[in-house]
Amino acid sequence: MNLEGLGWSRRFQSLYIPFDREHHEPGRVVRVDRGLVTTETRQGPTTAVVPGRLDPDGETGPPAVGDWVVLDHAADTIVVRAILPRRSALARRRPGAPDAAQAVAANLDLVLVIESVERGPNPRRIERAVALAWDGGATPVVVLTKTDLADDLAGAIDRANEGAPFIDVVALSAATDDGVDELRKRLGPGTTAVMLGPSGVGKSTLANRLLGEDRFAVAEVRAIDGRGRHTTTRRELVALPCGGCLVDTPGVRELGLWLGAEAVGTAFPEIEAAGRRCRFRDCRHLSEPGCAVAAEVEAGRIDAARLASYHRLQREAERLEERLDPSRRHELRSRERSFSRLIRRTLEVKNR
Ligand SMILES: Nc1nc2c(ncn2[C@@H]2O[C@H](COP(=O)(O)OP(=O)(O)O)[C@@H](O)[C@H]2O)c(=O)[nH]1
Ligand SMILES: [Mg+2]
Ligand SMILES: [Zn+2]
Structure with missing residues (x-):
């Protein structure tokens, strides 16, 4: 794997210099499990242990999806030695410590604020997600999905604009691929995007469309109320054919995101x-x-x-x-x- 394709830049290269040793290697966290991270490195996927003393002062918290970490190969078990300072991050209240923040996704360029035509974009929810994106140091882009189901697309776009009058709105259908190229253009090499939006709006379907394969589980919509179930239970960072990286997340509300x-x-x-x-x-x-x-x-x-x-x-x-x-x-x-x-x-x- 080429690190630049994963968002490695001059910035991280410089931050890595103090750690540059024979048995060290940089990696980008693509998945977090209890006490373990899966990273993508030049050598390919590498799983490493997160030591309890990695963050003794509790400021950074544990590694998050999207973090660049220093992997130490000195012993039999590969260990995370450090987290390189984040460029941007979305944070939530740390479980068990409501007054402390914990990153849920790090080093983001774009926050895709996902709303669907089907249920009607909610300007108030968009406003909150836009504020969260700016707060995290990333640029929000509103993505209006399921345009193939629209009776009044112009009306839906107006509604989305109400919540984001100064932000771009990209309207697309993951079912037909209509409008998806507009998003692909924004997800070029070196770009990392995270998707925020309630469940059922089509985040996983869009991620699969961008990937060109069915990697993320798509919810069966319950016929009774048309709501999607919460199928995405973990965050995962994937490299896209259009060059950028994407993080699929559960709904914003479940995340309890932190707003400054x-x-x-x-x-x-x-x-x-x-x-x-x-x-x-x-x-x-x-x-x-x-x-x-x-x-x-x-x-x-x-x-x-x-x-x-x-x-x-x-x-x-x-x-x-x-x-x-x-x-x-x-x-x-x-x-x-x-x-x-x-x-x-x-x-x-x-x-x-
Ligand atoms: N017609 C149509 N249905 C879609 C589209 N995108 C997603 N869906 C459907 O919407 C439901 C929820 O999609 P999912 O990707 O699981 O939403 P998520 O909860 O936001 O990840 C599924 O039944 C999808 O098949 C689309 O562009 N057009
Ligand atoms: Mg999903
Ligand atoms: Zn005033």
């Missing part, structure tokens, strides 16, 4: 942009005098449902943030500042 406050603003750039004209710098756009966001809603230029989502997600993130320790809180705040600076600059360039 700074990312919420990023998912609602129109609200952040208007908020710069509020009378008070720390305006929360609730009912403060001189609130420019409220004025935009009044004028019909900002969707009231978007503002309600913004407040709901902001509260969710803040509650979580309050429970975190002060050092993590500080980190969140400074990230928040740099993120909103980035958005501001982007909007300023756009508005010129």
Whole structure:
């Protein structure tokens, strides 16, 4: 296996230098089992043991799918020596330690926010997934599946856009391959994408279509309510013929993904942009005098449902943030500042 095809880059090459020894080797985690990881390496698939002392301070947590790890071949058993610092990650509450985060997928470029035409895209769910993607340091792309079942495709795309007005929406059918090339183009060499979406929207079917083989189990839809069952029980990273890598995951809700406050603003750039004209710098756009966001809603230029989502997600993130320790809180705040600076600059360039 060629490491570049798995997303190996100059960045990881540099991070690996301190570990570069005869009996060491880099590998990308494609599957995690209890105490074991399956990695893909130059030599092919390699299973390694994760020692308990790998992460003594508990900051990184155990390796996640998508991590680049250092494998040590010195003894009979291959052991994970280190996790190379992550470029991006989706995190959830660590089981048994609700105030600590644990990565569920690491080193991601794209988060594919999957919704289906069949059940109708849900703008509120899309907003949350978009915020989670930005929070993880990855770019969200909305994927609207099952277009072969559409009575009103344009209406469904509009609905998806409501939840992601500044994000690309790719509409496709994994059954007919219609529109799938548009996604293949975005999943070229060096790109890693993770799929997020409720069960039954067609994630595994799409993964199989991209792979060109039936690797992932597809749910039989229950005739009674049209809902898919939760067949995907583990995460797995696979290399795609179009050059990129893909992670199939169970539904977002089951994952209990972790949302940071700074990312919420990023998912609602129109609200952040208007908020710069509020009378008070720390305006929360609730009912403060001189609130420019409220004025935009009044004028019909900002969707009231978007503002309600913004407040709901902001509260969710803040509650979580309050429970975190002060050092993590500080980190969140400074990230928040740099993120909103980035958005501001982007909007300023756009508005010129
Ligand atoms: N008509 C149609 N059905 C699809 C399409 N993609 C998935 N399905 C069906 O939707 C159901 C759920 O698919 P699955 O891939 O298991 O969804 P997941 O839970 O998101 O992984 C299965 O019955 C699939 O056959 C599509 O593009 N068109
Ligand atoms: Mg599935
Ligand atoms: Zn305001």
